[in-house]
Amino acid sequence: DIQMTQSPSALSASMGDRVTITCRASQSIDRWLAWYQQKPGKAPKLLIQKASTLESGVPSRFSGSGSGTEFTLSISSLQPDDFATYYCQQYSYFSTFGQGTKLKIK
Amino acid sequence: QVQLVQSGAEVKTPGASVKISCKASGYTFSSFALHWVRQAPGQGPEWMGWINLGKGRTEYSQNFQGRVTFSGDTSASTAYMELTSLTSEDTAVYYCARDKVYWELYQFAYWGQGTLVTVSS
Numbered sequence: 001d002i003q004m005t006q007s008p009s010a011l012s013a014s015m016g017d018r019v020t021i022t023c024r025a026s027q028s029i030d031r032w033l034a035w036y037q038q039k040p041g042k043a044p045k046l047l048i049q050k051a052s053t054l055e056s057g058v059p060s061r062f063s064g065s066g067s068g069t070e071f072t073l074s075i076s077s078l079q080p081d082d083f084a085t086y087y088c089q090q091y092s093y094f095s096t097f098g099q100g101t102k103l104k105i106k
Numbered sequence: 107q108v109q110l111v112q113s114g115a116e117v118k119t120p121g122a123s124v125k126i127s128c129k130a131s132g133y134t135f136s137s138f139a140l141h142w143v144r145q146a147p148g149q150g151p152e153w154m155g156w157i158n159l160g161k162g163r164t165e166y167s168q169n170f171q172g173r174v175t176f177s178g179d180t181s182a183s184t185a186y187m188e189l190t191s192l193t194s195e196d197t198a199v200y201y202c203a204r205d206k207v208y209w210e211l212y213q214f215a216y217w218g219q220g221t222l223v224t225v226s227s
Contacts, residue, residue, distance in 0.1 A: 001168070034212075034213055034214075036151075036214075043201055043203075043217030043218065043219065043220055044151060044214070044217065046206065046213060046214060049206070049213045055206075055215070087150055087151060089151075089212070089214075091211065091212030091213065094153065094165075094167065095141075095153040095212045096153065097150040097151045097152065097153070098150055099149065099150045100149075100150045
């Protein structure tokens with residue numbers, strides 16, 4: 001199995017801040033990586049696929065980068081709606097999710 | 107629009123089985139694989155496998171091999187997930203999810219609302 005490790009597990013930030021979340025794969029997954037946002041009581045929402053392709057309707061303040069084993073999700077200028085938990089997911093070999101990064105208001 | 111509507115919450119005792127349904131609408135049901143993903147309290151999602159009724163194929167995660175069965179009814183656009191030999195560690199929200207496009211698996215663009223399964227004696 002390919003393991004996905006996210007850091008940090010929690011992050012406090014203020015409105016307008018720029019934040020970056022890191023996801024590392026236990027082996028190379030090329031660019032087969034997606035990012036999801038999840039709010040309490042809701043299903044995850046697909047934000048980015050193939051490491052950097054933004055889904056339709058996702059604000060441009062979200063961006064993804066990386067390849068191989070190291071990836072990042074960045075959010076520029078945090079908005080109230082962005083405070084949520086974020087998960088990375090590899091789909092190079094079946095599918096595995098990271099344990100999540102909870103983004104909290106400072 | 108694509109919709110996935112799941113059956114309601116379940117409470118089971120250890121050793122029992124649970125069967126959850128996922129009714130799809132808004133697209134050609136047999137053209138897409140349907141995945142099952144679960145999420146234990148406070149944990150990240152865990153992929154369980156997928157079924158493609160149009161191709162008559164299933165793929166199960168090794169973590170659930172032998173304990174999970176996917177099935178479906180194309181005439182009713184409904185998929186089912188049955189999990190047996192339940193333990194407290196199976197307490198989770200179970201989701202069905204559909205890929206964004208039929209030719210690329212594992213980009214979960216559409217999700218059901220989730221079904222809470224509680225396993226408790």
